[in-house]
Amino acid sequence: MEFKPPPPAEEKLHIVMFPWLAFGHMIPFLELSRLIAQKGHKISFVSTPKNIDRLPKLPPNLSPLVKFVKIPLPHTENLPEAAEATIDVTYDEAKYLKFAYDGLQKPISLFLESASPDWVFFDFAPYWVPEIASKLKIPCAYFNILNAAFIGFLGPVPIMMGGEDYRTKPEDFTVPPKWVPFESTVAFRIFEILRIFGDSVVGDDENVSDLYRIGATIKGCDLIAVKSCSEFEPEWFQLLEDLHRKPVIPVGLLPAADDGGENGGGWSVMKEWLDKQGKESVVYIAFGSEAELSQEELTEVALGLELSELPFFWVLRKRSNEIKLPDGFEERTKGRGLVWTSWAPQPRILSHDSVGGFLTHAGWGSVVDGVQFGRVLITLTFLSDQGINARVLEEKKMGYEIPRDERVGSFTRNLVAESIRLVMVEEAGKIYRNSVKDMSRLFGDRDRQDKYVDNLLGHLHSHSRLKNERVQKIIN
Numbered sequence: 087m088e089f090k091p092p093p094p095a096e097e098k099l100h101i102v103m104f105p106w107l108a109f110g111h112m113i114p115f116l117e118l119s120r121l122i123a124q125k126g127h128k129i130s131f132v133s134t135p136k137n138i139d140r141l142p143k144l145p146p147n148l149s150p151l152v153k154f155v156k157i158p159l160p161h162t163e164n165l166p167e168a169a170e171a172t173i174d175v176t177y178d179e180a181k182y183l184k185f186a187y188d189g190l191q192k193p194i195s196l197f198l199e200s201a202s203p204d205w206v207f208f209d210f211a212p213y214w215v216p217e218i219a220s221k222l223k224i225p226c227a228y229f230n231i232l233n234a235a236f237i238g239f240l241g242p243v244p245i246m247m248g249g250e251d252y253r254t255k256p257e258d259f260t261v262p263p264k265w266v267p268f269e270s271t272v273a274f275r276i277f278e279i280l281r282i283f284g285d286s287v288v289g290d291d292e293n294v295s296d297l298y299r300i301g302a303t304i305k306g307c308d309l310i311a312v313k314s315c316s317e318f319e320p321e322w323f324q325l326l327e328d329l330h331r332k333p334v335i336p337v338g339l340l341p342a343a344d345d346g347g348e349n350g351g352g353w354s355v356m357k358e359w360l361d362k363q364g365k366e367s368v369v370y371i372a373f374g375s376e377a378e379l380s381q382e383e384l385t386e387v388a389l390g391l392e393l394s395e396l397p398f399f400w401v402l403r404k405r406s407n408e409i410k411l412p413d414g415f416e417e418r419t420k421g422r423g424l425v426w427t428s429w430a431p432q433p434r435i436l437s438h439d440s441v442g443g444f445l446t447h448a449g450w451g452s453v454v455d456g457v458q459f460g461r462v463l464i465t466l467t468f469l470s471d472q473g474i475n476a477r478v479l480e481e482k483k484m485g486y487e488i489p490r491d492e493r494v495g496s497f498t499r500n501l502v503a504e505s506i507r508l509v510m511v512e513e514a515g516k517i518y519r520n521s522v523k524d525m526s527r528l529f530g531d532r533d534r535q536d537k538y539v540d541n542l543l544g545h546l547h548s549h550s551r552l553k554n555e556r557v558q559k560i561i562n
Contacts, residue, residue, distance in 0.1 A: 216306025390502020
C-alpha cells in the first residue's frame with residue numbers, strides 16, 4: 087500500500103473516540119488512542135462512567151493528551167441495574183444495551199458541539215453519529231475493530247440496509263457471496279448464523295439489526311479504518327474499496343501491550359506454574375468475555391483437555407454458577423492443568439515460552455494476541471464474527487477448527503482431544519505451527535504498526551486540509 091506522511095508536527099489533531107459498549111471494542115479504540123496520543127495528538131475518549139473506570143490505565147505521560155469523557159447511560163427497561171457493557175448482560179439482554187446506547191444521541195451531539203474536534207472515530211452501533219457530525223461539519227471515521235474479510239463478506243450498503251433482498255434466510259450466509267471476485271471459503275456454518283440471525287441480521291420492533299447499523303455507518307462515514315493490515319488480507323481490502331468507493335485505511339493489528347503487573351492479578355502464581363512446564367507444551371484456553379458455554383459444551387471441552395494428555399492453562403469465566411466442571415476433573419488433572427476463574431493477563435500468558443497453542447473462540451482480538459507470539463490456534467466459535475475469522479485462519483493454515491455438527495454446532499471430547507494433539511504435537515499439524523510462526527513476524531511488528539498509525543494520521547490531516555480549502559473557496 088502507498089503510505090501517506092503523517093501531519094506536520096505543529097498541526098496537532100483533536101480526535102473523539104466513541105466505541106461500542108463491549109471490552110472487545112473499547113480496548114482496540116483505547117490502543118489506537120494511545121498510539122495516536124504518543125504522536126502528540128489530543129484524544130477525547132467517550133464512554134459510560136463504569137466502563138471508563140474499568141479500562142486499563144494509560145501511562146502517566148499520556149494523561150495530558152487523553153481525556154476520558156463520562157456520559158451516563160440512560161435507564162432502559164429490561165436492562166439489568168448497573169449494566170454498562172456486554173460483559174454485564176446475557177446475549178439475549180444485549181439488545182437492551184443497544185437500546186440504551188441509542189439514547190446517547192443528544193448528549194453526544196452536545197459534547198461534539200462543545201468540543202469541536204477535527205475527527206470523530208465511532209463504532210458500528212451508533213449508526214446515528216454521521217448525521218450529527220455532518221450537521222456540525224465534523225468529519226467522521228468508522229473504526230471497524232474486526233478484520234476486512236468480515237466487512238467484505240457483509241457486502242454493499244444497500245444489501246446490509248435491507249434495500250436489496252439478496253440474503254433473506256440463514257442458509258444464504260453459508261456460501262461465499264456473489265460480490266467476492268476471488269476464490270474463497272469464507273462463510274458462516276449454519277449453526278453459527280442461526281445463533282445470531284435474529285439480532286444481527288433481522289432485528290425486531292425494538293432494535294434495528296447489527297447488519298443495518300453497519301450499513302448505515304459505512305454509508306454515512308467519510309473514511310473506514312480497519313484493525314488489520316494490507317499484507318495479511320490484501321484482496322479483502324481491495325474488495326472494500328471497490329464496494330464502498332471511499333478511503334479504506336488499515337490501522338495495523340494493534341497488538342496488545344503487556345497488561346499485567348509483575349505481581350498484579352495473580353501473575354506470580356500463573357508464572358510459577360507456567361515456568362514448570364516444557365517449552366511450547368501448554369495449550370492455553372480462553373473463549374473471551376461474551377461466549378456462554380452450555381453445560382454440555384463445557385463438559386466436552388474439559389474432558390477433551392483431559393483426554394489430550396497435554397498440559398493446559400484454562401481461563402474459565404463462568405456467568406452461571408449452575409454450570410460446573412465435570413466431577414473429579416480438577417483432581418484428575420492436578421499438576422498437568424490449571425483452571426483460572428478470574429481475570430488473567432492474556433498477552434502476558436501467551437508470551438510465556440511454555441505456551442504452544444491457543445484454544446480460542448476466534449474473536450479477532452484474541453487471534454491477534456495469539457499469532458503475534460506464534461501460538462498455533464485451535465478454534466471453537468460461538469458468536470458474531472468468529473466463524474468468519476475461523477474460515478480465514480483455516481484458509482491460511484493458521485488455525486484448525488474443531489469438527490462439529492453443522493446444524494447444531496455440537497462437538498465431542500474425542501474431537502477436542504484429537505484437534506489439540508494434531509496442531510500441538512503431531513506431524514500432520516506442522517503446517518499450522520509453521521504458518522503461525524511465519525505470520526507472527528507480521529502480527530507483532532511494532533515498527534510496521536507505527537507506520538500504519540502515521541499513515542492513518544496522514545489521511546486524516548489530508549482530508550481535513552482539503553475540506554478546509556473547499557470551505558475557504560466557498561467563503562471567498
